[in-house]
Amino acid sequence: MPVMNRLFLLARLVFSILPLFAISLPGARAEGIFRLGVAPHTSARVIVGMYQPLRLHLEKTLATPVEIVTAPDFTEFARRAVAQEYDLAITTSHQARLLQTDAHYAPLLTYLADFRAVALVAGNSPIKAPADLRRGKVLGLSQTSLVTLWGQHWLKNNGLAGVAVEYVSASDSVAHLLLAGEAAAGFMSLANYQQLAPAIQPQLRFLAIGEPMAGRVYVLNRRRIVTRDRIDAALWAFAETPEGKHYFEKFKLDGYRKLKAKELEAMDPYAAEVRQLLNPTGK
Numbered sequence: 001m002p003v004m005n006r007l008f009l010l011a012r013l014v015f016s017i018l019p020l021f022a023i024s025l026p027g028a029r030a031e032g033i034f035r036l037g038v039a040p041h042t043s044a045r046v047i048v049g050m051y052q053p054l055r056l057h058l059e060k061t062l063a064t065p066v067e068i069v070t071a072p073d074f075t076e077f078a079r080r081a082v083a084q085e086y087d088l089a090i091t092t093s094h095q096a097r098l099l100q101t102d103a104h105y106a107p108l109l110t111y112l113a114d115f116r117a118v119a120l121v122a123g124n125s126p127i128k129a130p131a132d133l134r135r136g137k138v139l140g141l142s143q144t145s146l147v148t149l150w151g152q153h154w155l156k157n158n159g160l161a162g163v164a165v166e167y168v169s170a171s172d173s174v175a176h177l178l179l180a181g182e183a184a185a186g187f188m189s190l191a192n193y194q195q196l197a198p199a200i201q202p203q204l205r206f207l208a209i210g211e212p213m214a215g216r217v218y219v220l221n222r223r224r225i226v227t228r229d230r231i232d233a234a235l236w237a238f239a240e241t242p243e244g245k246h247y248f249e250k251f252k253l254d255g256y257r258k259l260k261a262k263e264l265e266a267m268d269p270y271a272a273e274v275r276q277l278l279n280p281t282g283k
Contacts (some may be wrong), residue, residue, distance in 0.1 A: 033068045034058065037086030039077050039095065039216065041141075041192060043170050044070055050251065051090075053243035061234040062227075073142040073169065078274055081105070087221050088231065092146040093263070094270035096217035102275065105219035107264060108232050112254035115215035116190040117150040119208040122178045127185065127207065130158035136184025137164050139174045144274045150210050151187035175200050192217070194252055214263050215253070 036055060038047050051068050059066040067234050069086065073076035074095070082103045089099060093115070099105040119138075121127045127136070138155070140148030148165065155163050166183065169173055171192035178186050179200070184206055193201065218235065220228055238244040239256050248255050 032065065034062060035065055035085065035087045035211060036068050037077070037089040037091075038068060038070050039089070040070045040073060040169075041092075041145075041189070041216070042172070042195070050247070053241075053247055054238055057238045057241065057243065058231075058234055059128035062230070073167070074145040074148075075142050075274075075277060078144055079278055082278065084221060084223070087224050089219050090216050091219070093214035093217050094146050094149065094267040095144070095274060096214075096219050097264040097267040098271040099219050099273050100264060101271065104222040106222070106225060107258045107259055108136060108218040108220055108226060108228075109235060110217045110259055110263075111215040112257045113215060113252055114190070114212035115146075116212055117147040117187060117210040118190050118193055118206055119151060119154060119185050119187055120174070120178060120184045120204045121207050122181070123205045124202045125178075125184070125205070130155075130160060130207070133160055133163055133184050137166055137182075138283070139177060139183045139186035140165050140167050141169075141171065141174070142167050144277055145212070147153065147187045147189050147269050148228065149273055154210070155209060162264065172196060172200075175204060179203055191252060196221075214259065214267070215227050217259070217264070 024113055036051065036058065038051055042050075047070050048068055055068050071080055074092075077091065078095050078098060081091070081095070081099050084103065089096075089105060091099070091240070096105070100107055127133060133155075138151065140151055142148060148167070152161075152165060155161060155165075160220070168177065174183075174186035174188050175196050177183050179279040190209065193204070196204075220231060224231065236256065237247070245250070247253070254275045
């Protein structure tokens with residue numbers, strides 16, 4: 001292979017993996033780069049693909065480099081967000097409330113589609129009712145994810161507080177482990193269930209579907225507050241682009257909407273549990 005061709009292929013490889021370093025490495029912020037933090041509701045690679053159209057739009061509209069970053073799990077994402085590592089965070093409503101009250105992020109908007117947590121079992125599972133889980137293991141996404149906290153409340157409300165909950169990294173992992181017989185049930189969002197492979201969805205069955213809650217919320221870091229109107233306008237403008245409309249349609253999000261009065265305040269009990277997990281000593 002000619003030397004120039006080898007150099008070209010090497011350059012392509014380097015630039016293709018650079019976003020993954022941004023995804024996985026915490027630490028000092030690169031000066032002049034706008035950091036779009038996305039809660040790890042799925043794998044880092046999928047998150048990069050999902051939010052690439054928004055990243056490109058913001059980069060063009062704000063005339064500044066934008067990078068997508070996430071964290072290994074919801075707990076670490078919350079910890080990094082509280083430490084002011086993100087300029088704009090896209091996270092579940094209970095974490096958005098925590099960032100609003102404890103780290104002075106400003107809520108901007110959420111999605112039109114309702115957010116619902118669900119409890120799933122394998123389609124051929126003998127489990128028909130919550131009581132059938134008494135001797136089983138249940139899967140969640142992390143201790144501070146909204147679907148896991150909802151699931152633990154659901155277990156407690158059904159007299160199953162003693163059932164073991166094991167945490168895994170992503171919703172597709174929950175699905176595969178259920179189908180492999182590694183757990184009795186699993187918690188995920190309805191939206192993530194809908195994003196599972198078409199061959200996987202029919203093999204799962206709903207055991208419970210939660211009430212609607214605010215979906216992922218966009219919250220702006222206080223250091224960017226002087227540009228709030230500009231960033232807010234950029235997000236609404238994205239919703240009108242072909243790329244934005246395709247994003248909403250593909251992921252069944254329906255579009256953006258403003259938050260309702262006291263909508264995030266309703267998440268205070270869940271936010272308090274995240275706060276306790278982040279700071280168990282209360283200091």
